[in-house]
Amino acid sequence: MVGALIYNDGQGKENNDESGDEEGGQGWKTKKQKTFEPSxxxxxxxxxxxxxxxxxxxxxxxxxxxxxxxxxxxxxxxxxxxxxxxxxxxxxxxxxxxxxxxxxxxxxxxxxxxxxxxxxxxxxxxxxxxxxxxxx
Structure with a gap:
């Protein structure tokens, strides 16, 4: 599976932005993306x-x-x-x-x-x- 970096802003919201502080429970995590396999x-x-x-x-x-x-x-x-x-x-x-x-x-x-x-x-x-x- 391909992963995408998602930024957690520490308030339960996730952004794809790279802006924001990384303090106070904030940080980057990997979100798995679904892949399509044709029949x-x-x-x-x-x-x-x-x-x-x-x-x-x-x-x-x-x-x-x-x-x-x-x-x-x-x-x-x-x-x-x-x-x-x-x-x-x-x-x-x-x-x-x-x-x-x-x-x-x-x-x-x-x-x-x-x-x-x-x-x-x-x-x-x-x-x-x-x-x-x-x-x-």
């Missing part, structure tokens, strides 16, 4: 995320995204965020099977609304306005 599942998922990001790293210099997944219909580059990668890695870990029978792997994204780029975007302002104007 085996988290380590595996992080490795899968790295593999996904390496596999789908965009080679097109004109593209503004670092990691892209091409839309299978239009060929448009769609950004793969960390959330996409984490969802994809979890689907691989869960050994999910897509609706067409193909297993989810590094080369095959899961059948999920997150990866359905033809679905309307909930944050698409133009779409929201057009739907609202239809109600008026």
């Amino acid at each position: 085996e599942e988290e380590v595996e998922q992080n490795e899968l995320i790295k593999k996904i990001n390496t596999e789908w790293k965009c080679q097109d210099r004109t593209c503004r995204h670092f990691v892209c997944f091409p839309d299978h219909v239009t060929g448009k580059h769609v950004s793969v965020t960390h959330f996409h990668s984490a969802t994809w890695a979890a689907a691989i870990q869960g050994q999910n099977i897509n609706e067409d029978g193909t297993p989810v792997d590094i080369k095959t994204a899961p059948d999920d609304k997150l990866f359905d780029y033809q679905a309307p975007d909930a944050a698409d302002i133009a779409l929201i306005r057009s739907e609202l104007s239809a109600w008026e």
Whole structure:
């Protein structure tokens, strides 16, 4: 465990400051800090995320995204965020099977609304306005 120096000011208060007297019960003591150890599942998922990001790293210099997944219909580059990668890695870990029978792997994204780029975007302002104007 890693320790941190904590200053006791003699009145029951602890400060990380180095200022103050060291007389009258005051002094430095070591406080143990907690360390984080990831589980085996988290380590595996992080490795899968790295593999996904390496596999789908965009080679097109004109593209503004670092990691892209091409839309299978239009060929448009769609950004793969960390959330996409984490969802994809979890689907691989869960050994999910897509609706067409193909297993989810590094080369095959899961059948999920997150990866359905033809679905309307909930944050698409133009779409929201057009739907609202239809109600008026």
